[in-house]
Amino acid sequence: MPGRSRLAVIAAAALVAFGLQGSANPTQQPGFLGTFRWSVADPRFGGFSAIDLSADGVQFTALNDRGAFVQGRLRRAANGTISAVEMGPIKRLKSNTNEPIAIGRNDSEGIAVAADGTTYVSFEGVARVLRYRDLDGLAENLPTPPEFGAFPRNAALESLAIDAKGVLYTIPEELPGSKRIRLLTGQPxxxxxxxxxxxxxxxxxxxxxxxxxxxxxxLPVSADFGPDGRLYVLERSFRGIAGFASRVRSFKVGAKALTDGRLHLQTPTGQHGNLEGLSVWRDRSGAIRLTMISDDNFISLLRTEIVEYRLMD
Known part of the structure; x- marks a missing residue:
């Protein structure tokens, strides 16, 4: 990123951080379980755009937008809230050679893990989906429709999900020519x-x-199929210095349409950070949980947090 642009982004982040300090609503939404602030003294840590949890909500894989991932375990208190994060090393995704994915092609945004452990990753910049039989191994290129090349470079394949039959679904954050989030103007x-x-x-x-x-x-930034078979979509809206608002909707997936849309969560502006990753699972009580992770854009003024809600309906 050019120096001047970098300074502009940092200045905007400072305004966001100031706005968050003053505008966050202390009244949490129904079903809120907790926010865990995650911090690690490693320059490769941060920028998390996706998270996948095991069926019991303990094992995790988190993916950042610089082509890197980390796996580990969420320690939970007796009431089920996150008390600590145990993580392994931060590793870079490989291309279809034995080399890490090149800068300019490594803006990884979405993750989906099949029942057999095969992992799929979606990208912005060069919009495409890669398949990993082993996340430490080499990538396999899925076919890329020509339409993917028309998506905005910074608003392409943010959302990726896989259903129980192994069928993949991906959604761009925005379309060519459409107005979208603008960090410096706060334009929604x-x-x-x-x-x-x-x-x-x-x-x-x-x-x-x-x-x-x-x-x-x-705008849609993450998706996951829940244990109930519904497609859950995490969406965000940037409101300038006031910060981010987040929303989660779910749908039944049919052959030709999404139906039975439900709104499960909509947070006030500034309630949480830049939530970009979503994993949906069922806890010991039988309730469905939404686990979300925020992207701090590798800016120290912002934060990495893991936020959890229990669905009330």
């Missing part, structure tokens, strides 16, 4: 823009069978 998404195309990968082929309905200024 375009409420009058088109719906977001949902792309599906099955039997070796990508198709675009339906759209995610746009609703207001929120």
């Amino acid at each position: 998404g375009n409420p009058d823009g088109p719906d977001f195309p949902v792309w599906r990968f099955a039997n070796g082929t990508w198709t675009q069978p339906f759209d995610l309905p746009r609703d207001g200024v929120f």
Whole structure:
């Protein structure tokens, strides 16, 4: 990033941090369980854009937007809230050679783990999805539809999810020519823009069978299939110095449409940081939990946090 642009981003982050200190609403939303502030003295730590949890909410893989990942364990208190994070080394994803993914092609944003452990990763910049039989191993390139090349470089394949049958779904954060989040202006998404195309990968082929309905200024940044078979989508809206608002909706996935849309969570602006990753699982009580992770953009004024809610309905 050019020096002048970097300074501009840091200045904007300072405004966001100032706004968060003054605007955060102390009244938490129904189902809120806790926020764990995660900090590690390692320059490679941060920028987390995706998280995947095991079925019991303990083992995790977190992915950042510089082509790196970390795996570990969430320690939980007796009431189920996160009390500590035990992590392994931060590692870089490899390309289809034995080398790390090159800078300029390594903006990894979404993660989806199949039942057999195969991991899929989606990217911005050069929009595509890679498959890893072993996350420490070499990447395999999935086919890339020409339409992926038209997505905005910084608003492409943020969301990636896999269903119980092993079918992949990915959603761009925004579309060509649409207004989107602008860090320096606080301009939100375009409420009058088109719906977001949902792309599906099955039997070796990508198709675009339906759209995610746009609703207001929120933009999709992560997705996961819950244990109930529904597709959960994490969306965010940036409100300038006031900070971020987050929302989670879920849908039934049909052959030709998303149906039965439900709003599960919508946080006040400034309640949390830049939540970008979502994992959905069922706890010991039988309730569905939403575990989300924030992207600090590798800026010390911002924060990395893991936020959890229990669905009340």
